[in-house]
Structure formats: C-alpha cells, structure tokens
Amino acid sequence: MTQTVSQLRPTAAELGILRALWDLGPSTVRQVQEAVSRDEPTGYTTVLKFLQIMHQKGLVERDESSRAHVYRARVTQQDTQRLMTSQLVDRLFDGSRSKLVLAALGDSGAATPEELAAIRAVLNDLERRSS
Amino acid sequence: MTQTVSQLRPTAAELGILRALWDLGPSTVRQVQEAVSRDEPTGYTTVLKFLQIMHQKGLVERDESSRAHVYRARVTQQDTQRLMTSQLVDRLFDGSRSKLVLAALGDSGAATPEELAAIRAVLNDLERRSS
DNA sequence: ACTTTCGTACGAAGTGCTTCGTTTTCGGCT
DNA sequence: AGCCGAAAACGAAGCACTTCGTACGAAAGT
Structure with a gap:
C-alpha cells in the first residue's frame, strides 16, 4: 500500500484541504473544517473523512497523541504546484x-x-x- | 440545457478526444478513435459515446450528412488552455x-x-x- | 433479395469522488 | 462510578466519469 507521494495527485476536494493545511500549518480537523468552510461550506465529518483518506494515501500525516488529532501536510505546496503544472503541460501544451x-x-x-x-x-x- | 461553452471544463478523457480533434480537424469517430488509441488504447464505442456526450454538452459539433458523422471541436485549444490555466492558478497559486x-x-x-x-x-x- | 460490414444509439456496470448520518470512543465533570 | 460533550470511526448513499456490450439500421457487395 505504500506509494510514492511525489506521484500522487490530489483530487479537487483534497486540494482544498491541502490549501488549508499549507495556510494554517499543523491543525485539528475542526480548524481545517473552519478554514475550508470559509471558501466552501463543508460538514465536519466530511472534512474528517477526507483527512482520513488522505492519511491513508500518504498525503498528510497525523499526530494522535492528543484527543483531537493534529494533521499536517506531507506534500509541499511547491511540489504539488510542480506536479500539477507538469500534468497540465503534458495534457494541454504538447509538453x-x-x-x-x-x-x-x-x-x-x-x-x-x-x-x-x-x-x-x-x-x-x-x-x-x-x- | 444550453450552456456557455466557455465555462465548460472537459474531463480527462474528453481532453484526450479534443486533442485528437484539434490535431486532425473535423473527423469521423473512427479517425478519432485511431488517433486517441495511439496514446491510450480505447474501444470504438467508448470514443463514440464520449463524442455523443460532448456533443450534448456543446464541446463538439457534428455533421450528420454522411453516414459516418463528422465531428469538430467547438472549443479552441487556446480557449481551453486559458480556462484550465486560470483554474489551476486559482486553485493552486493563490490567483x-x-x-x-x-x-x-x-x-x-x-x-x-x-x-x-x-x-x-x-x-x-x-x-x-x-x- | 440476402448477407456482411460498418455505423449509430442505448443501457448499464464498474469505479472513484464526495458527502453525510449514525455509532463508538474518549476525557472531563459531578 | 456515571453522565455529557466533542471527537473519531464506520458505512453507505448519491453522483459523475469511464467503459463497453448489445441492439438496431443503413449501405455495399454478391
């Protein structure tokens, strides 16, 4: 199940969550949910579910030592920018x-x-x- | 059902088909299928289905006067490049x-x-x- | 006229993404 | 010890995207 993170493409919703994490730094689900909801109102459990999925995929890591787990992006904004830019270039700009x-x-x-x-x-x- | 084409975002598979149409110009399903399959082998009816969907969405137009319908892109590559670039910029580069x-x-x-x-x-x- | 070939049309299954309701767990408070 | 509020976990429903099998119709060859 381990996968190279550098090749992993976040979906639209995942990207919204990553943006919040890049912005806030390590955060609880509640914090992420509030940040994301400023852009696009989203339920708490929805955000939680995404963070769990993203954790599984390796896009984020989490610290479970507190009752409210603390999530942190495992991919940098820059790497993601590079990855998605490359893909756009490949698909739409003849490379x-x-x-x-x-x-x-x-x-x-x-x-x-x-x-x-x-x-x-x-x-x-x-x-x-x-x- | 009429929708502004300029705001319509092609999906991944649709983009592959648009690329073929941009490349070939007006083409039959078979021609598109052959071109697309060079990149990514794809069944004939699959391509046909996409072209039908895209026709419905207004991404392509078709000439039904011949037995084999001739499809043509209704969005330019440049417009699509602009659109998708804008979206990437919004989502990932803080605008x-x-x-x-x-x-x-x-x-x-x-x-x-x-x-x-x-x-x-x-x-x-x-x-x-x-x- | 009959069969073969090639095309369109339709329906539906499989998959992944998104969303949320419900249940379970955990700590703090009385 | 028992209750309450907040958080995690789970499961499933809804939707969009992708793919293809099958049916049907028209044209072309025999």
Whole structure:
C-alpha cells in the first residue's frame, strides 16, 4: 500500500484541504473544517473523512497523541504546484512549458510591474546559466 | 440545457478526444478513435459515446450528412488552455499567474533559448503596454 | 433479395469522488 | 462510578466519469 507521494495527485476536494493545511500549518480537523468552510461550506465529518483518506494515501500525516488529532501536510505546496503544472503541460501544451508561460502571460492584466520584474529576473538567471 | 461553452471544463478523457480533434480537424469517430488509441488504447464505442456526450454538452459539433458523422471541436485549444490555466492558478497559486510562470520556468531544463526569447518578447510587449 | 460490414444509439456496470448520518470512543465533570 | 460533550470511526448513499456490450439500421457487395 505504500506509494510514492511525489506521484500522487490530489483530487479537487483534497486540494482544498491541502490549501488549508499549507495556510494554517499543523491543525485539528475542526480548524481545517473552519478554514475550508470559509471558501466552501463543508460538514465536519466530511472534512474528517477526507483527512482520513488522505492519511491513508500518504498525503498528510497525523499526530494522535492528543484527543483531537493534529494533521499536517506531507506534500509541499511547491511540489504539488510542480506536479500539477507538469500534468497540465503534458495534457494541454504538447509538453512545452514555455507554451504554458506564454498562455499565462498572454492574458492581459495578468501581472503587475513587480511581478514582471520577478519573471525577468528568473529569465536572466536561466539565460546566464545556459550559456 | 444550453450552456456557455466557455465555462465548460472537459474531463480527462474528453481532453484526450479534443486533442485528437484539434490535431486532425473535423473527423469521423473512427479517425478519432485511431488517433486517441495511439496514446491510450480505447474501444470504438467508448470514443463514440464520449463524442455523443460532448456533443450534448456543446464541446463538439457534428455533421450528420454522411453516414459516418463528422465531428469538430467547438472549443479552441487556446480557449481551453486559458480556462484550465486560470483554474489551476486559482486553485493552486493563490490567483497569481506570475507565480505559475515562476514555477513553470523555475524547473530547470524547461525552455530552450528560442523559447526564452519568445517569452522575453511577450514580456517586453507587456511592459511597453503598461507604461 | 440476402448477407456482411460498418455505423449509430442505448443501457448499464464498474469505479472513484464526495458527502453525510449514525455509532463508538474518549476525557472531563459531578 | 456515571453522565455529557466533542471527537473519531464506520458505512453507505448519491453522483459523475469511464467503459463497453448489445441492439438496431443503413449501405455495399454478391
């Protein structure tokens, strides 16, 4: 049953819970439920069930020492971003990351001047590195 | 039953079929099935069923004048790219497109010099536009 | 006209995702 | 010790997605 976490894709609802955990850090079910419900009202046992499933899958770990178990994300936001971005690129952009970038930037109003500067910095870095 | 196509999100299997249609242009079920099966072997009636469902949803249109109906994508690849990219950004990048861009570029080996140049061009364009 | 072939249409089964009601367990309080 | 409130565990229902078997109809060859 052990599975490589790095290849595990969270479902839509699981992603909502991961977002709460990334935001809050280690949390009880109740805390997660309250955070998630701000976005999308969700019952307590629903959230509990997801956390149990995710624990089984290895997406989260939990500390059972207290009466109210404390859950913590076992995948980082960055890794998940990379994974899901890769999958989108594969499925929809013919495997070309830069096509995704162009699409994301192409939509007007996408970025503030500061963000553009940050992107430019990365770009400079990449070009320096490759030469 | 009429629904705005621009908000319609194709499922995983539907996306595979759309990719074939984008690639081939207007095609019969058999042609789509052959193309899709190169990636992922799929039965004829399975593909037919999907095309029927997608027709119902408005994702594709069909010409029934010949015995073998001819299907054609009703959403462009670009629109779908925009839609799904937006959703990824909302769900996983706190609504910031540039975070997605940084993540996509950050992975080394992502882009060739030509691609980087193309991105830089878009960047220049954006900055000129905003000033 | 008859059979074979190829296509559409339909229904339904299998699977995974989502949600929640009910039951059980645990600690604290009296 | 017994009760109460909060939490965990369990089971199942509802829904969407995926897949395919079967039936039926039309065209083409003999």
